[in-house]
Amino acid sequence: MAEKILEIKHLKKSFGSNEVLKDINMDIHKGEVISIIGSSGSGKSTLLRSINLLEIPTGGEILYHGENVLQKGYDLPKYRTHLGMVFQSFNLFENLNVLENLIVAQTTVLKRERAEAEKIALENLTKVGMASFVQARPRQLSGGQKQRVAIARALSMNPEVILFDEPTSALDPEMVGEVLNIMNEVAKSGLTMVIVTHEMEFAREVSDRVIFMDKGVIAEEGSPEQLFVNPKEERTREFLQRYLR
Numbered sequence: 077m078a079e080k081i082l083e084i085k086h087l088k089k090s091f092g093s094n095e096v097l098k099d100i101n102m103d104i105h106k107g108e109v110i111s112i113i114g115s116s117g118s119g120k121s122t123l124l125r126s127i128n129l130l131e132i133p134t135g136g137e138i139l140y141h142g143e144n145v146l147q148k149g150y151d152l153p154k155y156r157t158h159l160g161m162v163f164q165s166f167n168l169f170e171n172l173n174v175l176e177n178l179i180v181a182q183t184t185v186l187k188r189e190r191a192e193a194e195k196i197a198l199e200n201l202t203k204v205g206m207a208s209f210v211q212a213r214p215r216q217l218s219g220g221q222k223q224r225v226a227i228a229r230a231l232s233m234n235p236e237v238i239l240f241d242e243p244t245s246a247l248d249p250e251m252v253g254e255v256l257n258i259m260n261e262v263a264k265s266g267l268t269m270v271i272v273t274h275e276m277e278f279a280r281e282v283s284d285r286v287i288f289m290d291k292g293v294i295a296e297e298g299s300p301e302q303l304f305v306n307p308k309e310e311r312t313r314e315f316l317q318r319y320l321r
């Protein structure tokens with residue numbers, strides 16, 4: 077098995093008295109593509125947001141290359157630069173054109189020279205088929221195009237892992253395919269990916285491992301074949317019956 081990038085141990089997250097993550101244990105290995113599926117409200121987004129510390133966990137540990145990022149004095153801004161994030165709602169800067177959307181964090185956070193940042197931005201926009209839109213503002217783009225730009229932006233930071241939080245849920249159905257195709261390409265390039273999705277077919281095709289969350293715990297995990305073809309437990313079967321299209 078490849079080296080572990082992240083080890084999540086007994087992770088907990090509550091919002092007031094609402095315990096959303098109860099005891100999450102998972103490892104993320106280099107090059108792995110992990111899909112997280114589960115019903116609405118089961119805590120999938122909270123798990124992703126806790127992994128990159130957009131939410132601060134209320135308990136447990138997150139080890140990044142063996143070091144607990146929740147310990148006092150750990151360099152959190154640096155840690156976050158190693159984890160890319162693609163959101164359901166794109167989160168592009170509306171007042172910047174496409175090129176600038178890809179450049180700003182490279183020059184400010186990674187301190188890259190402008191020329192280098194521009195070169196990397198163009199390479200990644202080419203990968204997602206958006207190189208001819210450098211001057212466009214986000215509002216001029218379709219949802220699928222915006223999400224492709226958001227993926228290119230995440231790639232431009234050379235993250236070790238990209239976290240995708242329901243990247244196709246806000247898209248019109250005809251645009252889902254173009255985004256999933258790009259994600260498939262990214263997966264094939266060997267990047268480590270964790271994907272919260274309701275796209276079962278996609279999860280089955282691209283994932284090395286699928287995690288099924290239910291009410292704040294990992295109810296089942298395994299290879300797509302185990303989970304989708306030969307579900308071991310009644311609740312997995314029930315879940316898939318509800319969600320498989």
Ligand SMILES: Nc1ncnc2c1ncn2[C@@H]1O[C@H](COP(=O)(O)OP(=O)(O)OP(=O)(O)O)[C@@H](O)[C@H]1O
Pocket residue numbers: 091094096114115116117118119120121122123
């Ligand atoms: N910032 C927050 N403040 C308070 N409660 C929150 C916050 N974020 C999430 N929650 C609560 O945590 C629970 C799990 O939400 P979460 O978004 O993680 O679920 P999910 O599995 O991703 O659902 P969906 O598939 O609908 O996106 C919900 O009850 C939600 O109301």
